[in-house]
Each structure stands twice: as C-alpha cells, then as structure tokens.
Amino acid sequence: MIDYKGHFDAAIEALHAEKRYRVFADLERIAGRFPAAIWRHEGGAREITVWCSNDYLGMGQHEDVVTAMQSTISTMGSGAGGTRNISGNTHPLVELERELADLHGKEAALVFTSGFVSNEASISTIAKLLPDCLILSDELNHASMIEGVRKAGCKKQVFRHNDVAHLEELLRAAEKGRPKLIVFESVYSMDGDIAPIEAIVELAERYNAMTYIDEVHAVGMYGPRGGGISERDGIAHRIDVIEGTLAKAFGVLGGYITGSKAVIDSVRSYAPGFIFTTALPPALAAAATASIRHLKTSSAERDGQQRQAARAKAVFAAANLPVMPSATHIVPLHVGDPDLCKRASDRLLETHGIYIQPINYPTVPRGTERLRVTPTPLHDDALIDTLRDALVETWNALGIPFASERPAPAERTARITPLVVSQAGG
Secondary structure: OOOHHHHHHHHHHHHHHOOOOOOOOEEEEOOOOOOEEEEEEOOEEEEEEEOOOOOOOOHHHOHHHHHHHHHHHHHHOOOOOOEHHHHOOOHHHHHHHHHHHHHHOOOEEEEEOOHHHHHHHHHHHHHHHOOOOEEEEEOOOOHHHHHHHHHHOOEEEEEOOOOHHHHHHHHHHOOOOOOEEEEEEOEEOOOOEEOOHHHHHHHHHHOOOEEEEEOOOOOOOOOOOOOOHHHHOOOHHHOOEEEEEOOOOOOOOOEEEEEOHHHHHHHHHHOHHHHOOEOOOHHHHHHHHHHHHHHHHOOHHHHHHHHHHHHHHHHHHHOOOOEOOOOOOOEEEEOOOHHHHHHHHHHHHHHHOEEOOEEOOOOOOOOOOEEEEOOOOOOOHHHHHHHHHHHHHHHHHHOOOOHHHOOOHHHHHHOOOOOOHHHOOO
16 A cells, blocks of 8 residues: 555654744734734734835725725626636726736737746747757756756756856857757845846847746836836837736735737737636726836835835845845845744744744745845834844844854855756757
C-alpha cells in the first residue's frame, strides 16, 4: 500500500525543519482606517498596523473605488456569469481595457483574473506562436513569469539579473533570423531595484527581439499618470508588451497585458488561461477603472508614498537597522536567517501589534531572508517612528545583528546562494 498521506506529511515537515513553513495571519481590514486592521488569534481580536501590504497607495479603500464597486453590484450583480467566450464581455470590462490601453499608450489591452495568470498565459502563448522562439529571461523574474517561460516549451536562456552585457552576449550568439522574446520586470519587489529598461530595449531593437515587461510593482506609482517606470522614463512606446496588475497600487484584483491589436488578439484567441477562465466580475472591473482614472490625474498618492518611503529608510538607517539598498518604495530589512526572520515577525505582531510577513527562501535566496516594509501615504510620521522603536526592540530581544555589526557586503555576498534553480535548464 502507498502511504499517500505520509508523503504530504513529510513534505510539510520538511518546511518546518528548514524554518520556512508559512503561517497566514487572520486579518480583517477596517474600511476607511487603512493601514489599521483587526488580528484574530486564538479566539481573541486585536487592532494592529499592517506594514507589508501591496495596496501601496491605499486605493483599496478609496471612496471613488468603493463607490464604483458598490453601485455596479447593485445594478449588475456579483458575478460575471462565466467565461467571456460563453457569457460575452460585461461593459465594465470593455471600459477597463480601454482605460488600460490608454494608460500605457497601446492599441489594446486584455484583462485576466490575476497578475500570475496574465504572465503565465501571455508569455507562454506569445512564445508558442513565434516559430522556434528563444526566450531570454532575467534570473530574478517572478514565479509567474518563470512558469510562463516553462509552459511555452521553447528554448530559454537566463541572463544575470539586470546584466545588460550578459544579455547582449546571449543575443549576439543567437541565430540572426530566430524570433526572440526578452522577458523582465521594471521593479523587482524583494530588493526594490529597477531594470535598465532603455538599455534592454535598445538591445532588443538592435537584435530584432520582442520585449515583454512586468510592471506590476510600478503601475499606479510611477510616471505622471501612473503608467509605471516605462512611462516615467519615456520608453513605453518602444516596449512590445506591458503587463501589470490591478491588485497592488490600484487596490482591486486582476492582471492585464497591453500591446498591439495583433498581439492582444492573438493572446485572447489562443491562451487557455484566458479562454477557459471565468471573467473578472463587473464590480471589480468598475472599481479598477475608477482607481486608474483617479491615479491618472492625481499625483498626491504617489508623492505621499515616495515621501514616506524615503523617510522610513532614513529613520531606520539612523537607528542602525540593516536597510538593504532600494531605489524604490520597497524597504527591505536584512535578517539573514529564516528562523530569526519568522521569530521577528511573530514578536512584532504579538508584542507590538505590527504585522510584517517574513520573506524567506524560495522567495529570496538563502542568506538574504528579510522583513519587507512597504510604507504608504497613509503611514504617517508617528507610525514610522513607532515601527522604528519596535524594530530596535525586536532586534535587541532576538540578537539580530544591526547594520554596524554585519560583515562587509563582499563577505556577505560570498555566503549567499543565488536563487536561479527555478529557471535552470534549457
């Protein structure tokens, strides 16, 4: 007899042994009071402050967004009724896709049920439709992109993270007439660094390759209208496919791609991840449209977030906390040990009423375990100071090294195992 249960028990036990078993906190967001939430634990309830949400601008509780969702539910109901092939397009989805195409200056857009699905379905479909396509993928691309590359079944080559010279070396070695697809992100969400987008686009143009950029951690937050880093840098019109999410800065749910009518219609017509999935409910589509329209004309949220992120970095650094370098709104604090990372997260929640989820392997390489802080415009100066004090107490209580107690960057890097396993192979 096969002990099926035993295999699954062993798999979970392995995670416990490596100190990377994930526990999800039972949280209840409080409308109108973000970043406050209710933490339910062991029969009790306690108000806490959330410091790691991807609702980067607090748009999930913005009056325009909530009103759009409520009014659409009252007129159209809760669900979409099926796939778009069976039930047709709800009008809010039509409006949303027009808004997204306009946001990125593209001919068309296509909405999916999540950002993961949009990457997985779009990358695999685009590559499959190009004969003998070669995919060139940044080594730190998100799991959804890696899965899209894998499902494409094409030859792939992984270039070192943000290494333009390595990318050119691979492009130069490829056959001249072979279709090539370069897939990369604008903002890498665990380190907060930014891709050299213009340099990658110039290489793509020189070697006749398509470009596919994931802007999920940048849409809404960068550029004069929230079109992302590619809009901020004036490069969006030179990128073939721009992918984004509605679930982070826009505060709702869903993923999307934008591009030429030919590319978008091809993905719409061939991608199983689009064809066989129930459409995004009309209320969510309407809420997302309201959020996008607001952020196209309002920079107050973006300015507020950048201000508070910069202040948090400065305050933490002044307290000798190990703030990892970040060019964006992401504020990573290096812990370097999975057990300590989990214990720090638990202590912050239980002792200080502060929620920051630990980030461990395989999300980041072993040795770089961290707490990932994401200040929003609604995390005021007093909350930042409170978090600093809680972090310092936690670091002292658990014996986590402060910034001045850590080895030099070169020594530390030598101990880190690169996370490229998920893209290994041909």
